[in-house]
Amino acid sequence: MSQDATFEEGGEAPLNLGALDAEDLKVISALVQDAVFVAADMSWTPAGRRFAILLNRFRWEDKGGERHGPERVRSLLVVDEVLxxxxxxxxxxxxxxxxxxxxxxxxxxxxxxxxxxxTLAGDGAIRLEVEALGVTLKDVTRPYRAPSGRTPSHSD
Structure with missing residues (x-):
């Protein structure tokens, strides 16, 4: 009998996750919180019904931050079946x-x-009409030290 992977098991490995329901999407949402990107890194292919963003994702799951400092990683967030x-x-x-x-x-x-x-900071938002929920998050580079050297904070 197999068990689902735990959040802690992803500590030093690149992420490659999929969401097929709202509960799965909550995990991906937590992992991409505070990711940054530029508008040029967004792509929608209407014929392929795919929307993608190349993100600079903060590594919330990283357990070695005390050892090497806060890290980010380039990740692809892909939504399929976008109408x-x-x-x-x-x-x-x-x-x-x-x-x-x-x-x-x-x-x-x-x-x-x-x-x-x-939902984006500063009252921005992107709304994707989908035929079915299908989202993937995949790390595509090695982690790098966060340029700010800090962990994002929402204590304002």
Whole structure:
């Protein structure tokens, strides 16, 4: 009998996770909180029904932070079965503006359809209409020391 992997087991290994329901998506949302990216790192392929963002993800799961300091890693956040994309507060004309991802949520519709809402800092949001929930998060580089040298904080 096999058991599900625990959060702690991902400590030093690259992540490669999938979400097929709202509970799975909560795990991915926690792992991408405070990820940063620029608008140029977003891509939607309507014919392929795929939306992707190349993120600089803070490694919340890292247990060696005391040893080597806070780290980030480049990760791909991919949403499949995307029918439409809408955004608010996303500067498409300025592709170099840094955006910060706060959460990823699922708003269910009928028969497995729904909307995935990517909430950004500063009142920005990206809303993806999906035929079915299918999200993956995959680390694609080795971790690197966070340029700020600090862990993100929301204690304002």
């Amino acid at each position: 439409r994309v809408a955004s608010q507060g996303v500067p498409h004309r300025d592709a170099d503006t840094i955006l910060s991802l706060l959460s990823v949520d699922f708003e269910p519709g009928e028969d497995g359809t729904g909307h995935i809402l990517l």
